[in-house]
C-alpha cells in the first residue's frame with residue numbers, strides 16, 4: 001500500500017530503482033554526453049537490460065505490461081536527472097515513437113521489432129514534423145505512392161529526435177494526394193539504411209544537447225508493403241492518439257525538471273551568504289520558491305490525474321492538453337526564478353541551472369505548443 005491514490009507499491013519501487021540508476025549511471029557521465037551531442041547506445045542498452053524500455057509492452061515480447069503511471073514515473077525521474085537531453089532520448093524511444101508499433105503493429109511487425117525495441121537494441125524515432133508542417137499536422141507534404149509491392153516515399157522531415165542514431169523510424173506520409181487535411185496520411189516503418197533514405201543535417205540546438213536531432217530526407221525511398229503500419233490513410237488518427245501518451249510524459253518530464261531546479265536552488269540559497277545571513281533568510285526568496293513548489297505540486301497532480309484517466313481508457317484529451325499547456329509553461333517560469341536566485345553563477349556554463357534553463361525552453365513548443373493545447377481545451381469548454 002502507498003499513500004497515493006494513483007501509485008501502487010510497484011510504481012514506488014520503480015521510482016526508487018530509477019533514482020538509483022540516475023545517480024549511478026547518468027549524473028557522473030551526462031556532462032560528457034552534452035559535449036558529444038548524444039546519449040550513448042550503451043546507456044539505452046543498460047536501460048533495456050533493466051526492463052525500463054519495455055514497461056508498457058506485453059510480456060510475450062519481454063515487456064512488463066505496466067500502465068501510463070509507470071511512464072509518468074519514468075519521465076519524472078529521468079527529468080529529475082537535470083539532463084533534459086538524456087531524458088528525451090529515452091522518452092522518445094519508450095513513449096513517443098515505439099508506441100506506434102505497439103498500438104498498430106501486426107503480429108509479424110511486433111515479432112520482428114518489439115524484442116529489440118524493448119532490449120534497447122533497436123532505437124526508434126517518430127517523424128511527423130516537416131519544414132512546412134509542425135503544429136498543423138494535416139499540412140504534411142511528404143508523399144508515398146504505390147509501385148507494385150512497394151511504397152516509394154519522397155519528402156523531408158524536420159527536428160526529429162533520435163534522428164541521427166535511430167534504427168527504426170515511424171514516418172508519416174501522404175498516401176492519398178487528393179484527400180484534404182487530416183485524411184490520407186499513413187505511417188510507414190522505415191529502417192536505417194533503406195534505399196533512398198538518408199539523415200540530412202544534424203541540428204545544433206539551444207538545449208537538450210545530449211539528444212541528437214536531425215533532418216531526414218526521403219528521395220524515392222522504397223519500402224515493402226509489409227512496412228505499412230496500421231491502416232492505410234489512417235495515420236492522422238494514429239498520430240493524434242499517440243500524442244496523448246506523449247504529452248502526459250512531456251508534462252511529467254517537465255515537472256521532474258522543475259522539482260530538481262527547486263532542490264538545487266534551495267541548496268544554493270541556504271548556503272549563499274548575503275546581508276548578514278543567507279539568501280534563504282529573505283522572505284522574498286522564501287515566498288517565490290514556496291510558490292514554485294506549490295505550482296509544481298499542482299502540475300504533478302494534474303499529470304497524475306490525466307495519466308490515471310488514460311490508464312482507465314477514459315477520454316482525457318482536455319486534461320492531457322491542460323497538462324501540456326500548464327507544465328510546459330510552468331517549467332520555464334520555475335527555471336527563471338531558480339536561475340535568478342543563483343545570481344551571476346546561474347549564468348555560467350558550469351552551473352547546472354544554466355543548462356536546465358536552456359533545456360526547459362522547448363517544453364512549451366515541442367509535442368504541442370501551448371497555444372495549440374489551449375485551443376484543444378477551449379474546444380472542449
Ligand SMILES: Cc1cc2nc3c(=O)[nH]c(=O)nc-3n(C[C@H](O)[C@H](O)[C@H](O)COP(=O)(O)OP(=O)(O)OC[C@H]3O[C@@H](n4cnc5c(N)ncnc54)[C@H](O)[C@@H]3O)c2cc1C
Nearest residue numbers: 126127128129133134135159160161365366367368369371
Ligand atoms: C528539440 C525538438 C525536438 C523535436 N522532436 C520531434 C520529433 O521527434 N518528431 C517530430 O515529428 N517532431 C519533433 N519536433 C517538432 C515539434 O513537435 C514542433 O516544433 C512543434 O510541433 C511546433 O511546430 P513548428 O516548429 O512547425 O511551429 P509552428 O507550427 O510553425 O508554430 C510556431 C508557433 O506558433 C504558435 N502557434 C502555432 N499554432 C498556433 C495556433 N493554432 N494558435 C496560436 N498560436 C499558434 C505557437 O506559439 C508555435 O510555437 C521537435 C522539435 C524540437 C524543437
